[in-house]
Amino acid sequence: MFFIRKANQNDVSDIARIHFTSWQATYADLLPKTYIDKENNLSQKVAMWEKIISSSSVNTWIAYDAENNSVGFLSYFTKDRECEITTLYILPQYQGLGLGSKLMNAAIDDISQYDRCSALSLWVLKTNLPAIDFYKNFDFKPDGQCDEESHEDTKIIDIRMLKLL
Numbered sequence: 001m002f003f004i005r006k007a008n009q010n011d012v013s014d015i016a017r018i019h020f021t022s023w024q025a026t027y028a029d030l031l032p033k034t035y036i037d038k039e040n041n042l043s044q045k046v047a048m049w050e051k052i053i054s055s056s057s058v059n060t061w062i063a064y065d066a067e068n069n070s071v072g073f074l075s076y077f078t079k080d081r082e083c084e085i086t087t088l089y090i091l092p093q094y095q096g097l098g099l100g101s102k103l104m105n106a107a108i109d110d111i112s113q114y115d116r117c118s119a120l121s122l123w124v125l126k127t128n129l130p131a132i133d134f135y136k137n138f139d140f141k142p143d144g145q146c147d148e149e150s151h152e153d154t155k156i157i158d159i160r161m162l163k164l165l
Helices: 009-027 033-039 042-053 099-113 129-136
Strands: 002-006 058-065 070-079 082-090 119-125 141-151 154-164
Touching (some): 009 033, 009 082, 042 058, 070 099
Antiparallel strands (some): 070 082, 141 154
């Protein structure tokens, strides 16, 4: 059995660990190893999440099991009337159990309850087809925007997906 709640400052190290571990597993076959090694640093993730969790414009939901072990999280921010999901990560051994859907539903319900935004967006690696399919199940659609960067000889392309609320 799994549960979802809003994250707080006490969750920072768990969120950073989940982010680090999941990022490594998710992108192992999608990005160059040198890029992953450069971008995925646990101590940097801890420092990053210490700042993020304390921000009033960011909402983070955490998934945990019956023994109170944190296993996944989703974070989104609100600016004006726009909301953007910035992260959704589940530890690899807990993927495929419906936790991503539970986290997504918690965020969408929260946004809808307070009428925060008219649309919800997110960015996803263009080659991450399982993630794109997951988001399509929640009525996200590519809106034509993309962000490109180069690492060594590899083009890394993120696409933006949008869901009208």
